[in-house]
Amino acid sequence: MFDFLIEGFGVALSPLNLGLAFLGALLGTLFGALPGIGPINGIAILMPLAYTLGLPAESALILLAGIYTGAEYGGRMSSILLNVPGDAGAVMTTLDGHPLAKKGLAGPALGLSAVSSFVGATIAILGLTLFAPLLAEVAVMFGPAEFFALMVFAFASMSVMMGKDPVKTAIGAVLGVLLATVGVDSGTGVLRYTFGMPELYDGIDFVVMIIGLFAISEILLMLEHANRKDADGDIPPLGRVFVSLKEVLYCKGAMGRSGLLGFIIGVLPGTGASVAGAVSYTTEKRLSDKEGTFGSGDMRGLAAPEAANNASAAGSFVPMLTLGIPGSGTTAVLLGALMLYNITPGPMLFTERPEVAGGLIASLYIGNLVLLALNLPLAGVFARVLTIPRWVLVPAIALLAFVGVYQLHSDLTAIYLMLIIGVFGYLLRKLGFSLAPVILGYVLGGLMEQNLRRALSISGGDVGILWQSGISLGLWLAAAALLVLPWLLPKLLAGNAPREDVEDG
Amino acid sequence: MRIAADRLLGLALIGLAAFVAVQAVQLEVPFSYEPVGPKAFPLGLSILLAGLALALVFKPGADGDWPHRALAVKLLLVLGLLLAYAMLFTRLGYMPASLLAVVALARLFDASWLQALIAGALLAVGSYFLFTSGLGIALPTGRWLGAVL
Numbered sequence: 001m002f003d004f005l006i007e008g009f010g011v012a013l014s015p016l017n018l019g020l021a022f023l024g025a026l027l028g029t030l031f032g033a034l035p036g037i038g039p040i041n042g043i044a045i046l047m048p049l050a051y052t053l054g055l056p057a058e059s060a061l062i063l064l065a066g067i068y069t070g071a072e073y074g075g076r077m078s079s080i081l082l083n084v085p086g087d088a089g090a091v092m093t094t095l096d097g098h099p100l101a102k103k104g105l106a107g108p109a110l111g112l113s114a115v116s117s118f119v120g121a122t123i124a125i126l127g128l129t130l131f132a133p134l135l136a137e138v139a140v141m142f143g144p145a146e147f148f149a150l151m152v153f154a155f156a157s158m159s160v161m162m163g164k165d166p167v168k169t170a171i172g173a174v175l176g177v178l179l180a181t182v183g184v185d186s187g188t189g190v191l192r193y194t195f196g197m198p199e200l201y202d203g204i205d206f207v208v209m210i211i212g213l214f215a216i217s218e219i220l221l222m223l224e225h226a227n228r229k230d231a232d233g234d235i236p237p238l239g240r241v242f243v244s245l246k247e248v249l250y251c252k253g254a255m256g257r258s259g260l261l262g263f264i265i266g267v268l269p270g271t272g273a274s275v276a277g278a279v280s281y282t283t284e285k286r287l288s289d290k291e292g293t294f295g296s297g298d299m300r301g302l303a304a305p306e307a308a309n310n311a312s313a314a315g316s317f318v319p320m321l322t323l324g325i326p327g328s329g330t331t332a333v334l335l336g337a338l339m340l341y342n343i344t345p346g347p348m349l350f351t352e353r354p355e356v357a358g359g360l361i362a363s364l365y366i367g368n369l370v371l372l373a374l375n376l377p378l379a380g381v382f383a384r385v386l387t388i389p390r391w392v393l394v395p396a397i398a399l400l401a402f403v404g405v406y407q408l409h410s411d412l413t414a415i416y417l418m419l420i421i422g423v424f425g426y427l428l429r430k431l432g433f434s435l436a437p438v439i440l441g442y443v444l445g446g447l448m449e450q451n452l453r454r455a456l457s458i459s460g461g462d463v464g465i466l467w468q469s470g471i472s473l474g475l476w477l478a479a480a481a482l483l484v485l486p487w488l489l490p491k492l493l494a495g496n497a498p499r500e501d502v503e504d505g
Numbered sequence: 506m507r508i509a510a511d512r513l514l515g516l517a518l519i520g521l522a523a524f525v526a527v528q529a530v531q532l533e534v535p536f537s538y539e540p541v542g543p544k545a546f547p548l549g550l551s552i553l554l555a556g557l558a559l560a561l562v563f564k565p566g567a568d569g570d571w572p573h574r575a576l577a578v579k580l581l582l583v584l585g586l587l588l589a590y591a592m593l594f595t596r597l598g599y600m601p602a603s604l605l606a607v608v609a610l611a612r613l614f615d616a617s618w619l620q621a622l623i624a625g626a627l628l629a630v631g632s633y634f635l636f637t638s639g640l641g642i643a644l645p646t647g648r649w650l651g652a653v654l
Contacts, residue, residue, distance in 0.1 A: 174553055178547065389616070395610040430571065
């Protein structure tokens with residue numbers, strides 16, 4: 001049953017793929033450490049360039065997955081050193097990470113976060129290896145009706161768990177799905193929402209979409225941050241560079257528990273690193289904060305969210321690889337990247353394209369080791385990336401974005417479309433939307449409609465097929481429960497828990 | 506009723522939903538073998554969107570902080586700059602267009618003239634060779650350069 005993994009290591013250990021895993025880890029850490037650029041932005045900016053290399057699907061995926069996990073590593077730099085989270089998943093890292101840095105323990109804090117990330121990711125990758133094939137075997141039984149119900153469940157779960165406002169999360173997802181309907185309808189050949197523009201017949205290009213939505217809107221947002229000057233602090237001295245074994249062992253319980261928790265949260269569709277970080281931090285605080293040191297530089301308060309957000313990053317590959325439903329915004333981008341190669345992830349991936357599924361999982365093991373090896377000694381070097389001024393960073397992002405979109409068809413229309421989408425993304429972010437649901441909706445929208453129409457074709461138009469099987473009925477009920485419970489529970493318990501208000505990466 | 510950003514957004518979204526629905530209804534489907542066709546899915550989405558937008562109109566969230574006038578002007582400047590960069594991209598060629606864009610962007614992000622010029626020269630020339638020689642991307646050289654050479 002682990003044949004795919006053996007084949008995968010065969011793929012991942014080829015010199016090219018090994019090099020790509022290393023390159024991805026390095027680029028990801030650098031991009032993650034850049035102020036304001038999280039994993040999702042990093043992948044959005046680098047993905048089009050990865051395509052120009054003409055890599056086979058599994059190699060491109062290995063590179064992108066390396067960037068993803070690397071960026072999760074890099075995201076903590078600014079959290080710990082500057083108290084500014086590099087991305088949403090690193091928000092909880094600031095709580096104990098920055099106080100540690102202020103105590104002169106910045107070096108050990110960076111080291112500890114690297115070790116915790118490694119432990120959390122290892123737990124989750126083991127979980128991924130064990131559970132993904134099992135889930136794939138169950139998912140083989142899914143028909144179009146079940147897949148449709150599953151996507152409804154994914155959107156429901158996302159609305160409740162992601163972002164601060166469920167209504168806005170849902171609106172974002174609907175807007176994403178609507179954007180996916182642009183272009184030729186595959187069933188009938190009818191043109192939808194193309195407004196007579198031939199450039200839109202194939203739909204809005206995925207690369208144009210993510211670069212506009214993430215990179216261009218980020219440029220506009222950075223202008224505001226630059227004006228507020230909130231991120232321009234001085235980097236505290238790192239102190240000693242290595243974390244001691246005693247400190248690591250002190251946190252082993254926190255790492256183990258949070259890694260497991262992060263993996264489970266990562267597997268749930270729509271719930272990403274920020275939820276994992278928040279849940280693990282509060283859990284660990286409740287379990288082990290006997291002296292009330294959490295929040296004032298307790299090492300366990302740093303280890304817990306770090307282990308959890310890396311575990312959730314690996315965990316979110318489980319639904320993506322087995323069901324084709326991404327577990328987070330970033331895996332939605334990876335899913336879109338796979339679809340550009342005409343590979344639709346799903347239960348058959350493990351049997352039909354074991355080199356892709358296995359190669360990816362194997363490369364996660366390798367990338368994880370590479371990241372630990374890179375981050376422990378080189379923390380000081382990466383920390384210097386934080387001092388890159390915005391007047392270099394922003395033009396560089398603009399050049400990457402323009403070239404990334406231009407090289408698709410050597411055509412300016414795509415660039416104008418990218419700018420329009422960028423303004424749209426900026427407005428959404430200013431209005432308190434999270435962009436992850438939009439991209440999830442965009443990636444899943446086409447599949448959702450296809451599955452709905454296929455199911456109804458099978459039944460000859462009878463809507464009952466959508467909830468006829470036990471699996472789909474269960475998914476509908478679970479989706480309904482998710483939507484009703486958060487509204488019902490506080491009324492039953494009368495004690496309202498504080499809500500998370502971070503944007504998901 | 507208080508005028509909130511979310512209320513305006515909600516109304517705009519209801520307008521969008523109506524537009525989507527009208528466009529969907531007007532689609533002319535020649536002949537379809539399947540029972541659903543291309544209209545139903547966008548129609549369903551527009552109804553869902555209208556419902557969610559109504560919720561936003563009746564229960565708007567906090568307004569958030571919007572850019573004040575000086576910043577808004579700067580935002581429009583950056584947008585105009587990106588637009589100009591797009592228009593000059595093929596006409597001037599990648600290197601000169603990028604040089605201008607980087608210098609202007611760097612200035613807008615508070616670089617001194619010297620800093621901006623250095624960043625512009627290094628980024629425009631360096632990235633050109635990285636993209637063309639390193640990654641094999643064909644970038645426009647510009648008509649005027651072709652005429653000179």
